[in-house]
Amino acid sequence: MDIALLTVKDERLHVLLVRRANEPEKGRWALPGGVLDPAVDCSLDDTVRRVLRSKTHVDIRYTEQVQVFSGQDRDPRGWSLSVVYYALLPGDKVSAVAGDKAEAIEWMDAMELNRQLAFDHTLLLEAAVAKLRDKVEREALPLHLLPGRFTLTELQRTCEVVLGRPLDKSAFRRRIKEEPALVEIEGEFLRGPQRPAQLYTTAEDFQF
Template identity: 40%
Template sequence: MEKNKPTVMVDIAIFTVFEDKLKILLIKRGSEPFKDSWALPGGALNTVTDNSLEEAAMRELVEETGVENQYLEQLCTYGGPDRDPRDWTLSVTYFALVAADEVTLRAGTDTMEAKWHTLTQDKVEVSLAFDHERIVCEAISRLRAKLDYTDIAVHLLPKEFTLSELQRVYEIIMQEKLNKSSFRMRVARADIVAPINGKMRTGSNRPAQLYQFVKHEGDRMFFPRSIAWAQERKK
């Protein structure tokens, strides 16, 4: 007798930075299993309307945040008979980065609430449904690894930002204090940002130059941890 085919799911770990914290978007489930529990946004692959796994992931991202064309990367695939009490499930997971000022949270049709949760020591303060705690840990690990050699951190910032704000994003995610001069030297060498002529951030401190992201194709070496962290620890 032919075995039942597994249900294919797409789950997304969506990160942002605000209130000087790394946050992840969670949804409160409105139905069983795990009714009233928090979980990652996601859903079943729609074989009629979804032309690819990435399209399904982007659909879920837009449904929950209202944000299109943001950083989205496939993370890992999880499967097994014990992940979901309803069925043998296969989950293709992604992680996404969004700028907090561009997001309008809106819960999906099968959820009660969508909310940003602070990550502390790579965990959230609530228990997660299914095996989503494991997925969150994997996503954070991938995010930190990508910071070593790509420019993806700029996707967590508004369109205009200062170098201090950019550095702070790296410090929040890596949980390390960075050397200011070393950081700025590497930003300049990587050519990932450009100053916006005539635009400054004003406030209680002296005015700071505003920058914008410079788009490039592909990943480029940006922030070798071994050099930057070693310089900081020598101080």
């Protein structure tokens, strides 16, 4: 099981990588992963949460199964099978994710696949990002990438980062006006050297 933990950092979609401490592919960067432990996990989703907790020490609000990768060529040790998940981390929690002493971690730009990852992890990452993007392209709001309170502009930026293209402000706001997933925090604004921006939060029953 491998996980693409995605977040928005510096206006770009980033993914968490860990450096492999052992052979094969020692020293190369890879998606964090883990193995199913039937004694502990009630299902694969449990495995994902357990692994994420141990690697990040942060509570992850959302995970989704992407695809199974399998075959004899993806790992030099022979036939292997891996279920890929993506997970979403709010942008303000990035700094809370720290590697263990044993493991070096790094946030890599998830759109720029210039670095060579271990095994077939570049493919896995592409599939994960594609699935997320597809969902957002179909009108889903990636609220799990945002902090507890956010402005509409921040929400729009997040969508743009995931989609990799600019959105029209007017059309975007028109669309989400009807969105029950968003709740206006009455009287709360983000202030700066300009007109204050209304703060919103995610509805209780929001399902991504």
